[in-house]
Amino acid sequence: MLGIYFSGTGNTKYCIERFLDYYDGSEPISIESPDVIEAIRKSQNIVLAYPVYYSDVPKIVRDFIYQNRAEFKNKEIFIICTMALFSGDGAGCGARLLKKYGANIVGGLHLKMPDCIGDVKLLKRPLEQNKQLVKNAEIKIANAVNALKQGKSTKDGLNILCRAAGLFGQRLWFYRQTKDYTSKLKINHHMCIGCRKCVALCPMSNLSISDQKAVSGNQCTMCYRCISHCPQKAITLLGKEVIEQCLIENYL
């Protein structure tokens, strides 16, 4: 089984690693890796994992699927989708895209993990609760792998009711927040020390340095990676200040 994933702050990477540990011990590959396309070409069975953003597929994952659509034809794909609270059809959104390009979707798995939105209080939980969420996810993963091996794969997020929940409970509701979101990142130039850490980490090459300060372009996928790593807490996106720098390592 080939595992491919996108992960902004580590939750999804952790989940697909555990999934493959239980499945066959193989190592997943990030969609940011130059080796990923060749790996897809060689594999018939693929597990694709991504975080849900407003009950939808992150831009980076959507772009990746579209740009490499020919490679997914006739592949058997299992989808893992991580989330902080709820997504009607997080896995279903990716499934519909992949089906359009000829893939066969064999299952879906929704996993509740710590919230990665470091500049909004709404979904923040105490550390112990976040640790428990990760443990619960691990149990769900083990059960899902067992079911898959027995030919009875889980179908989280894949049916029509899930689709309605994703659309009416999330996508329509959050339409305004997601409009023009690729250029909404804010960098406080009084706080930025020009260390380039965010530039090196951004999966979209959306950040650069000008006059020794970081500047954002219009290709942000909202992954919160730069926000969670900036030593000055100088970057925000949905909120006004960084409350917690959310990284999976904090919750293990």
Ligand SMILES: Cc1cc2nc3c(=O)[nH]c(=O)nc-3n(C[C@H](O)[C@H](O)[C@H](O)COP(=O)(O)O)c2cc1C
């Ligand atoms: C822009 C954005 C939107 C999000 N929308 C949702 C959502 O609709 N439902 C939800 O439960 N979690 C949502 N989340 C939380 C993430 O899906 C969750 O924390 C995920 O596990 C992060 O994975 P990662 O660490 O691999 O990046 C959102 C996160 C971001 C950054």
Ligand code: SF4
């Ligand atoms: S990581 Fe923070 S301090 Fe460093 S360049 Fe980026 S915004 Fe500035």
Ligand code: SF4
């Ligand atoms: S600018 Fe930051 S939040 Fe946006 S894609 Fe790059 S690392 Fe992710």
